[in-house]
Amino acid sequence: MKLAASYVGSLALKNLRNGKTGTVKHVFTNTIYIEKDRELLVLTRKSPRAPINIGLRELPASLKAWVNVGDVLRRMDDKLFLGDVEIDLSRAYVYELSFPSFSGEPRLASLEDYITNAAFMLSLLYETSPSPIPLPETREFKLFIQNVIAPLLRGNTQAIHDWNNYTPLLGLGGGFTPSGDDFLAGFLTTINMLTEHKITIDRDKLLRHTSWASALLLDYAQRGFVDETLANLLLSIHNGDGEGLITHVLALARRGHSSGIDASLGVLIATAALSRRDYLVERVLRQIT
Numbered sequence: 001m002k003l004a005a006s007y008v009g010s011l012a013l014k015n016l017r018n019g020k021t022g023t024v025k026h027v028f029t030n031t032i033y034i035e036k037d038r039e040l041l042v043l044t045r046k047s048p049r050a051p052i053n054i055g056l057r058e059l060p061a062s063l064k065a066w067v068n069v070g071d072v073l074r075r076m077d078d079k080l081f082l083g084d085v086e087i088d089l090s091r092a093y094v095y096e097l098s099f100p101s102f103s104g105e106p107r108l109a110s111l112e113d114y115i116t117n118a119a120f121m122l123s124l125l126y127e128t129s130p131s132p133i134p135l136p137e138t139r140e141f142k143l144f145i146q147n148v149i150a151p152l153l154r155g156n157t158q159a160i161h162d163w164n165n166y167t168p169l170l171g172l173g174g175g176f177t178p179s180g181d182d183f184l185a186g187f188l189t190t191i192n193m194l195t196e197h198k199i200t201i202d203r204d205k206l207l208r209h210t211s212w213a214s215a216l217l218l219d220y221a222q223r224g225f226v227d228e229t230l231a232n233l234l235l236s237i238h239n240g241d242g243e244g245l246i247t248h249v250l251a252l253a254r255r256g257h258s259s260g261i262d263a264s265l266g267v268l269i270a271t272a273a274l275s276r277r278d279y280l281v282e283r284v285l286r287q288i289t
Contacts, residue, residue: 001066001085003058005092009051011225012041013094016080022073024082026176026213029062032082033213034073038203040216041073043082049095050227052220054080056087099193099224099231106194107240108275114242115280118249119268119287122261126288129258135179135265136288140168145269149281152273160191163201170209177214179262185221186230186266193224193234195274229255230263237271 008016015021015036022036034041043063045056067083074080080087126134135141144165151159159165172180191197200222206215220226229252236244249268253260265288272281 003056004088006055006057007095008092009053010096011051012054015039015041016075021075024069024071027064027067032063048228051097051225106238110240111242112280114245116283118246119284122265123288125253125261131258135262140172149273153278177259181210181214181218182259182262183266185218186263187270188222189226190267190270
């Protein structure tokens with residue numbers, strides 16, 4: 001099977017060296033997860049683009065038909081070899097996430113109604129989610145609101161820097177990436193990218209509390225290496241663009257079974273808390289619970 005890459009993410013490119021490049025850890029219909037030197041490479045034909053991804057142009061059948069767990073990825077010049085697949089890199093461009101360095105607080109005063117409306121949309125999506133217990137109904141989520149969000153609303157930022165407050169959510173829920181991890185990815189990325197606070201949970205700690213792939217995806221997200229949908233959502237929030245916020249929340253929420261919904265919730269909870277308005281957080285919580 002011969003395929004061609006449309007783009008190579010900037011982080012993926014750093015790991016693509018001649019010779020052995022990685023080993024397949026997970027194979028799905030449209031996406032392959034590869035481990036290389038404790039880093040993650042993702043081969044996918046799905047959008048959106050991301051720094052860790054290699055985008056595939058065409059794919060006539062499921063990747064499961066051609067690639068197996070344990071297969072070794074090798075690079076020779078402008079070609080990748082994986083199982084029975086050969087991937088041409090010669091026409092691929094390098095995708096570098098263009099995310100501005102923000103200064104000052106985001107413009108949240110004009111976003112209150114949009115944030116509330118987005119939370120209501122998420123509540124409808126949670127109702128149709130296959131998760132047996134949606135994240136907002138869990139004890140761990142309610143403790144997070146009590147131990148992290150409530151102090152943050154009072155101007156106490158110490159709680160958001162205590163990694164022990166995040167531990168109960170790590171690995172919480174089913175699926176390839178647990179709901180708690182997806183929520184934290186949205187929450188931490190929002191805090192880290194839109195404020196002067198930098199909250200980074202050590203990767204080894206993440207690996208002890210959740211699955212390999214989910215731990216790495218969360219680690220990349222907290223350091224700002226996110227896909228373009230999440231980046232556009234944060235840009236809309238910073239710019240006070242309510243219509244953009246709704247558009248990108250809905251786009252993000254469509255990802256996976258509930259991954260995008262949980263990540264979107266993390267963004268909205270963080271944004272509401274950053275507003276320092278108790279009633280806005282209450283309105284969001286009322287909608288989703």
